[in-house]
Amino acid sequence: MTPATKPDLRVRIGSLELRNPVLVASGIIGYGREYERLVNLGAIGGIVTKTVTLRPRAGNPPPRVVETAAGMLNSIGIENPGLEGYHAVKVPILRDLPCARIVSVEGEDVAEFCELVRGVDASGVADAIEVNISCPNVGPHGMRYSTDAGNARDVMTAIRPLTRLPLIAKLTPNVTRIAEIAEACADHGADAVSLVNTFVGMAVDSRTRKPILGTVLGGLSGPAIKPLALAKVWEVVQAVDIPVVGMGGIAKPADALEFLLAGCVAVEIGTAMFADPGLPESCVAGIADYVRGMREHSVDAVIGAMIVPEGRGVIRAGKAQRENARATRAASGGSS
Amino acid sequence: MTPATKPDLRVRIGSLELRNPVLVASGIIGYGREYERLVNLGAIGGIVTKTVTLRPRAGNPPPRVVETAAGMLNSIGIENPGLEGYHAVKVPILRDLPCARIVSVEGEDVAEFCELVRGVDASGVADAIEVNISCPNVGPHGMRYSTDAGNARDVMTAIRPLTRLPLIAKLTPNVTRIAEIAEACADHGADAVSLVNTFVGMAVDSRTRKPILGTVLGGLSGPAIKPLALAKVWEVVQAVDIPVVGMGGIAKPADALEFLLAGCVAVEIGTAMFADPGLPESCVAGIADYVRGMREHSVDAVIGAMIVPEGRGVIRAGKAQRENARATRAASGGSS
Amino acid sequence: MNQVDCTIIENRELTRGNFLLTLRVPRQFSKPQPGQFVHLRLSTDGEPLLRRPYSLEGFFERGRIRAIRIYYSVVGRGSRILSMHPKGRELDLIGPLGVGFQISRKKKTSLLVAGGRGVAPLLFLARRLRERKRPHVFLFGAKSKYELYGYRDVRGGRLHLATDDGSVGYHGSVLDLLQREWEEAGHTPDTAEIFTCGPHGLLHAVADFARDRGVRCEASLEGPMACGVGACRGCPIPLRPEHDGAGYPAMCVEGPVYDATAVDWERLP
């Protein structure tokens, strides 16, 4: 077990063990099929599916995407086949994936969330559920759930008894204090929180004098938001004990490391994958190299290892778990 | 008065008439002196000074700036000579400036805001006051004022009787609903609101495992935030009737136009000026060209001229005023 | 479809702002159909952030060398960067993507209606029609003779040119040429079909022309794309009300060539 051996990159989100901390974010890779020739899913931790809603959604009118400085705005509007379509069309695809399958769901009210969680649980192919209480693109409903800690609590309280799958609550950054919402989720049964979803943004075409997106407003993602995403993560890792999954603008392995160092147990890769489908795999390699460079043998040594200046914060998220994992591994005497 | 004549770019913020709608943002150009050889202040609308606080501030420990994807993080910490230093050192500089002088102030509580407004009013060189209730870099105090509509109301209510100068409340974007704070300012005496101040952000150096900024968190500015700034502006222009001054990521004339089209009566140029000190002047030229291209003779034709898709919003900000201006000019039969 | 590294053989400015890019592609790049596109990564430093889609102007095999050609205009930051790439530079592309033009089983005359740089995929199609010995007529309109790229290659069928400034061919729109060809040659929906590519306004007009007459008509569409492979749903094709329920086909996988008479042109970006 010298640093030269293959480092142990396994991490846990509740009862789910991932082979490494690199996931693909929701909305980026569909349900895995479209990118199957471009991404080696067997090398990464897992994927989060496009969000499933109860009824099918055709999505928003075009244009739905526009590139901005180091970012992109989207207003997809959760185009998806609905829960029935999920069962009929997507479950068979997910069944064969060689990595963890985290199914993302979003309801318009508590009852819908319950139905979705029951449905996904019954589908038998989900390794975890990402509870999308944060999409900025589906009007007042999504925003309502996303910006109010009380609603987050109601959703989590209602769905928690319905499944034994790990529940990851996905948070919006478009709030004054994201930690409040994270706390509400942690206190009411979430096994982890993931953040950030997109930031509300807008672009205007001065030639046509029109907003560029059909919906006027959309969600900003990509490298432009990385500093903002990290700050939100920083707020949350100091507020909750459950694991935090970080994302927002990751475009190279060093970006993924910033999130892990800041206390995230795993990361999700989004927009930058459109240009570089190999990015999730290269992040895995970069993290392994980094662990080796630290002369450590497990990614646990990286998570939350940021050196925080005196009096400027303490990372709580996932700490107990990490210490526990370390102890277990020490006791069992070995890594993979 | 054919479109070929020089367009009338004058705009009003309360009782202040600007020769054109292009200002330099607070914290970018000091009090005008440092950039005097690089910027033709006589060609632009005005400058907003570095924020003045009651007591001198040495600012935050280094590093204070770091470049990110299409943006920069800063944690200057309002380094300034305090109100006394302002009187002694800065007033003489401001006196000679060939453009409007908007003095930015920030207090740690209502009493400090009052003292600052009285002091700046008495200094006799301010054409307006920008009330900075939004700085993310001075810890709990700034953030407290910035994220709570009640505090905004208290500050505005207290300072309004102390001066006849136009008061422009500068808002933070780091809130769930910025319109609430804008409304509180509008209802309690603000002549205008300006937005956005920086977004809270963070960067980590994975090589040293340390946060890059000395304060861990800083404020993100530059082109990266333009879509976010526009979305905040869009929220505010639909909520208040007073003029809105827009900023955030303007790096070319077309960016300035996006803000004007979305309903801003003026814009402030920030970070992008560090690379291109001629930017404010080229924005003025670009706006004039655009007015000509529309075959109009006044910038009033641009402000709020965005074509909004059916049912997706109505621009209120500055409308009455603009219509009024149009009527007055029509009656007086001419522009400049 | 594959992600491959290819090498710039040539990247030449033909007329002001219009470039012909020839790329050597490896074996893994499967044989493309006319109308298909590739998704090009223009830089690896994140600027621009997204890939850019380009239709294929042609595919060529000579011995063991395979090459593709793209005809492109400099319109923004991505294409500007592309125009500066020297010969020998490697480019990462994903392709061939999307569905191309579908030539009817039934032997019909293909009317190819090209506007400006939209000529690119139609040149590819014309070569294919010629190989298959299918009758076709090539109608090509552009601003001026300087924008008339590639038509000298068109050999298998009749060729009619139009320019806005009258510098070559008919002085006016290619739409007039279509109208004239239709009437003078006596085409019917049973004997002819239309393939078109060009500016939005032209496609819209050709689509109306076809719908009015009940002619089969395919257009190669353009619009913003992110993934290019059908995963992100960022490239919806808006359909006319009578197609409601079909949702929004994705331009990148169900297009970019699509039934022009079904598209709601008012709502296409």
Place this chain on the structure above:
Amino acid sequence: MNQVDCTIIENRELTRGNFLLTLRVPRQFSKPQPGQFVHLRLSTDGEPLLRRPYSLEGFFERGRIRAIRIYYSVVGRGSRILSMHPKGRELDLIGPLGVGFQISRKKKTSLLVAGGRGVAPLLFLARRLRERKRPHVFLFGAKSKYELYGYRDVRGGRLHLATDDGSVGYHGSVLDLLQREWEEAGHTPDTAEIFTCGPHGLLHAVADFARDRGVRCEASLEGPMACGVGACRGCPIPLRPEHDGAGYPAMCVEGPVYDATAVDWERLP
């Protein structure tokens, strides 16, 4: 100080990743002092967003032609872009900026302590000292002989070299050279002063050396900058506790050359 457009006369890679850039500057560019810097705009498309500060390696006038030289290393995106700019390209720069090295009125021997690419402003200073016929000793340390740039130009004073790998000169640190020079030549605070530029660790050590002996010592500092002209307060120089009350001098206007014994090196980024 002015904003001027200047033209690249030469941009040559001397050793792996280390470039010498020669720029023709217009008349409005006033005569710079050794230790001053220029703020270069490396691209106009916003990437990178900020200018980059570079010390002057030299200033040359021949007839009506004025030129400056910069010796730089490729370390990140900005310098990489700079390294790709061809001869003839125009670059927008602001300068000369900041305060340079202050040679004492009183005639002292200047000990120039250079580490790696930090040699650049000291070469400029050495030329100035030679012109003024001031005694000086040039101590230069680098990783290996390949990083020893420009020392052949040093003609006015004694020269001692050190390399980490022993490939040329003393096998070890330039700090040892300073120590030896100090002792062997019998310098005192009254007869000698130190000017230094190089990596953070070296400057810190030289500063400690100087403070211990009460020698006047100026260092050319580096750190992130935004405006470069004193407006944004983004480039604070942290001072040692005994200088509390002086606040944070701005590196760009009160530096980049600053009293090394006053700097709090632990807190300098």
